[in-house]
Amino acid sequence: MCVENTPPPSGRMTRRGVLAGAAALAGTSAVLAQAAPSASAAPAAPGGPSARGGDLVVEGGRLLDPLTGEVTEDAVVVISRGVVRAAGPRSRVGKAAPSGVPVLRAHGKWVLPGLVDAHIHLNTAAEARDAVLKGATSARSGSTNFYQDIAVRELARQAPDQAPRLRAAGVFVTPDLGDTILADPDLAPLARLRNGVRSPEALRRVVEVNLARGADTVKTRVNERAGLPEQDPLVQVYDHEQLSTIVAAARRGGKGVLCHSYSEKGCHDAVTAGIRSLEHGAFVGERTLREMRRRGTYFTPTLTAIAGLADSSDPVLAERGRTYLPVLKRAVLAAHELGVPLAAGTDSSGGAIDPIGREVELMHAAGLSALDAIRTATTGAARLLGFTGTVGRLTRGHAGDVLVVDGDPLADLGVLSRPAHVVRAGFPVPTA
DSSP states (O other), X not given: OOOOOOOOOOHHHHHHHHHHHHHHHHTOHHXXXXXXXXXXXXXXXXXXXXXXXXXXXXXXXXXXXXXXXXXXXXXXXXXXXXXXXXXXXXXXXXXXXXXXXXXXXXXXXXXXXXXXXXXXXXXXXXXXXXXXXXXXXXXXXXXXXXXXXXXXXXXXXXXXXXXXXXXXXXXXXXXXXXGGGGSOGGGGGGGGOSSOTTSHHHHHHHHHHHHHTTOSSEEXXXXXXXXXXXXXXXXXXXXXXXXXXXXXXXXXXXXXXXXXXXXXXXXHHHHHHTOSEEEEOTTOOHHHHHHHHHHTOEEEXXXXXXXXXXXXXXXXHHHHHHHHHHHHHHHXXXXXXXXXXXXXXXXXXXXXXXXXXHHHHHHHHTTOOHHHHHHHTTHHHHHHHTOTTTSSOOSTTSBOXXXXXXXXXXXXXXXXXXXXXXXXXXXXXXXX
């Protein structure tokens, strides 16, 4: 049984209503109302630094540039309207600091660009703010059930200290939508399908509705979930042809696809179907990694989520975590050595936000150098999300997103999970 192949309504006709509904679900309506700009305010450029950014000078710390590895002593970072205007040693940049601007003193501390969580599920305003407080000033959604991530993305543009700059994925393209069928009236026809979202028409419908609602990327799966004890993560739910249909539909809208995966065959089918990034991917093999390098496909292993399974009270999940984590670490190191681009992502969900710094630590534990591990949550993840030139460095023209930590991250990556200060678009984020 197929869905009638009719196009969804125009995003221009429905996006405002969907944003309002999603904002209510995400608990952001009141915040948006308080932070709404005046009619004369310039709109924020998509993906760029917020037009509502603040003015701030960060001075006195050691500034790390993840791209070059250069460390600048007694550095000054000048942020104006949320954008870095100057950064470097006090002797060169100090005079560029305007008077009357708030100053964040970082003497004895290290200063880095805000980190990027390339796989996170943000369903509420509280989760979004918690992600920022834990160091993720930019992020990519791994999907939400009712388009809450699209509302969170708008919250980030209107009140940047309340949420990370976000690439939204909308709803999951998966065989069984469950209650997500209620996320949009244009998904309702899929309820008639006896075998779920599997036909080309059904797969295209979910992608098209996502794009009409303003999704920046598309999330799908090739395997069942590792976090549910009744599911087998090595069972494949979509084949190469179905994945190719999803990728083609996304590309027609100018979007890429991130794909939940575990088995080697599933990983290979997803990569050769043309996905943009492989998520989890514990059992990805060398032939697939070589194909990823050739295509420029990213690997987002979500080590934090897999490590978390080992602590589960469920014996099936605990055993799964203990078994999968060393396999995944070996896959991460093999990918890095082959030149596959890596991105850090926690796969946080369900109200519990893991610090993105923990994922960086686990990248290092897998065999990456400390600097290369930091790059997976800065310059590397920025490239994946299309934020190059905006995120991942603190140089002129980049976003004024700053992480201040109490120690040398090149010697102890653990400091990234305990930021002393977080600045989002020039606004220091209060911890209380």
